[in-house]
Amino acid sequence: MFYQRPVPGLILICTLLSVLTNCQRTEPNQNFELDGPFKKWQPVTLTFDGPEVSETAVKNPFLDYSLLVKFTNGNHSKTVPGYFAADGHAADTGADSGNKWRVKFAPDLAGKWRFEAFLMEGKNIAIEQHTLPGRNDAIWEVNGDFEIAPVDSTATGFYKTGKLAYTEDRYLEECETGAPFLKNGVGSPENFLAFHEFDGTFDNGGADTPTLEEGLHRYTDHIADWKDGDPLWGEEKGKGIIGALNYMASKEMNSLYFLVMNEHGDGNDVWPWIAPDVQTRYDVSKLEQWETVFTHMDALGIAMNVFTQETENDTILNKGELGLERKLFYKELVARFGHHLGVVWNLGEETNRTPEQLKSYASYLRRIDPYDHPIAVHNHVRVTGKRMEGRPLDPIKETLTPLLGYKNFEIPSLQMFDTTEVHKEVLKWIDLSKKKKKPWVVYLDEIGHWDIGVTTDSAANNNYAAVMRSSLWGSLMAGGAGTSWYFGGLDTPNNDMAAENFRTRDRWWAISNNARHFFQDHLPFWEMRSHDGLLSNKEAYCFAKKDEIYVVYLPKGERTDLQIGDGAYSIAFYDPLKGGMLLDKQNEGWKITRPNSVELSAYNGQTERDWVIVIAKK
Incomplete structure (x- = not known):
């Protein structure tokens, strides 16, 4: 839709010509396009006429202009940064x-919204x-309004469940439904955006990937997963990457781990700029194509x-400090992609940066992000008894301990070399953060040996049985909020x-989703916590809301005593490998050994597999 609105008063407009002639007075800007479904959570797009510039103009459109739009609904308001959009169809x-300047806004309330838009210019004003x-x-200044309807009953994904938000609890929350979010994510390839049909994307000399044509992803096997009506760009571009996402969603995978900048890193094939080493000039068409995918x-x-960023390149911007290029990088990410609903900003893979530097990044992001998306960081692995390239013996501790209680940090993104340590490490950071009055959402984002x-x-x-026990269920039974599978x-x-x-990995997606479905379908897991001390066997895990419901993960061939509260309890078994329904008790698998104690063993004598056992008060 196209609107024209009068703006009171005389306002200065600077075109590229007027910049060169000391800025002349002209008529105020009255033209803008307002577009969107106008439903809660779904993005509203405002596109304005502004100065005619280019990505390489003398007056840098990314640094020397700033578009800010304040959206207001009653007492609720957000100030959202905008960006240069070239011709509006890049x-x-x-x-x-081009002369198009754009802002995207995700309305979190139904009703009438008003906006005030300002385009400013000045050295480094962005x-x-x-x-x-x-x-x-x-x-110039432009004012207007629009009406937002309630959530679309036919909406899908986050447009139905709402933004993921940190609510001072162990799990992110879906803002529309109020449901806690358990991540079951795809964690590779880290260079997912190194896709051959994105503009300005090429292999700049990264790690050798001989199975990829010209070192870039094509996702050819997923072209058939693209469906009529799905988005594309240019001349039928994007079917491979859109189809890959469709496949992930069909397997109920609900998160994707990816780098937006790996220049000088492992892949050296993903960056948002017009060239890998031109860090203040952004590739508008490439970023609009990313936007289609997101x-x-x-x-x-x-x-x-x-x-x-990643460990190999986290000094590329300002030698690791919060300088001009890094600030602009964060600003462009927030302006172009901050309206998306499932965002977690991760400060870096296997970070080498100091706690002070990480805090400066997080503080700046929190300051400019109107949506307060959660902020995370990923640690180096801990290799027992070894010092890696001068790094401390416990880089997890060195990275995360100074961030405990910090107001602008919510998610430790754990990498674990030794998967047998997952359960206790997740539990450790949950407990430490709770004591600091800022509970963390603990993610497991990389497991095992890198190879x-x-x-x-x-x-x-094939390592599915071991990973299922140690990393998948080990994390969730400690209170972890989910995993990305590397x-x-x-x-x-x-x-x-x-x-x-x-x-x-079709079979793994099913196994990992068995765990998520079990937690979501059968447990008040947000009210439960680890209670391994109630067990006699240290190989098993216990997750419980004491005196009401107990869940025990029992590895194959093991048995354990469980201390329970007074009262009558039911018992059921669940096969974590096959999933499906809870199985009622049989003649074998449990027995009362003394008051307030039961002995648990394999369901119906099937000791060759792991079991999950649910003991709930009747």
Whole structure:
């Protein structure tokens, strides 16, 4: 839709010509386009006419202009940064110049919204001006309003469940439904955005991936998963990457881990700029194409686990400090993608940065992000008894301990070399953060030796049984909020950066979702916590709301005593490998040994497999 609205008073407009002629007075800007479904949570797009510039103009459109729009509904308001949009259709046209300036807004309330939009200019103003200016300090001001209807009953994904938000609890919350969110995510390839049909994307000399054509992803096996009506750009581009997302959603995977900048990193094939080393000039068409992909993720309910850098390149921007290029990087990410509903900003994979630097990043992000998306960081692995390249023996402790209680940090994104330590490590950070009055949402985002991770279904060294016990259930039974499943390796087909076909782990997606469904369908898990001390066997896990419900994970061949409260209890068994229904008790599998104690063993004598046992008060 296209609107024209009068703006009171005389306002200065600076075109590129007027910039060169000391800025002339002209008529006020009255033209803007307002577009969207106008339903709660679904993005509203405002596109304004502004100065005619290009990605490479002398006056930098990314640094030297700032578009801010304040949206107000009653006493509720958000000030949202905008961005240079070239011709307004750059995803399709590839344009690098134009006079369109845009803001995207995710309304979290139904009803009438008013907006005040200001476009300002000045040296480095994009990273310095984050509040609305005085009226005479803007190139132009535009006002308007629109009406937002309640949530669309036919909406899908996060458009139905709402934004993921931190609510001072162990789990993120879906803002519309109020339900706690358990992540079951795809964790490879980290260079998911190194897709051959994105503009300005090429292999810049990263790690060798001989199974990829020209070192880039094509996701050819998923082109058939693209459906009529799904988004594309340009001339039928994007079917492979959109189809890959469709497949993930069909397997109920609800999160994706990816880097938005790996210049000088392992892949060296993902960056938001017009060139890998031009860090203040952004590739508008590429970023609009990313936006197409991210919008589809919202509709599918796949959360964006956004890694902003990696261990190999975390000094590329300002030598690791919070300088001009880094501030602009965060500002462009927030302006272009902050309206998405499942975002977690991750400060870096296997971070080398100091706690002081990490806090400065988090503080700046929190300041400019109107949606207060959760902020995370990923640690180096801990290798017992070894010092890696001068790093401390316990990089997890060194990274995370100084962040405990910090107001602008919510998620430790754990990497565990020794998967047998997952359960106790997740529990450790849950307990420590609770004591600091800022409970953390603890994610497990990389597991095992870097060359293994989670194997393919057909791998000779298939490790699903071990990963299921130690990492999947070990994390959740400690109170963890979910996992991203890393594939392992670099250049092996369908491993980590060479991953093309996600069906190669089809069976694992089912196993990991068995756990998520069990927690969501059978437990008040947000009210439960680890109670391993109630067990006699240290190989088993206990997760409980004492005196009401107890869940025990029992590895194959094991048995344990469980202390329970007074009263009558029911008992049922669950097969974590096969999933499905809870199984009622049989003649074997449990017996009362003394008051307030039961002995638990395999369901009906089936000791060759792991069991999950539910003991609930009748």
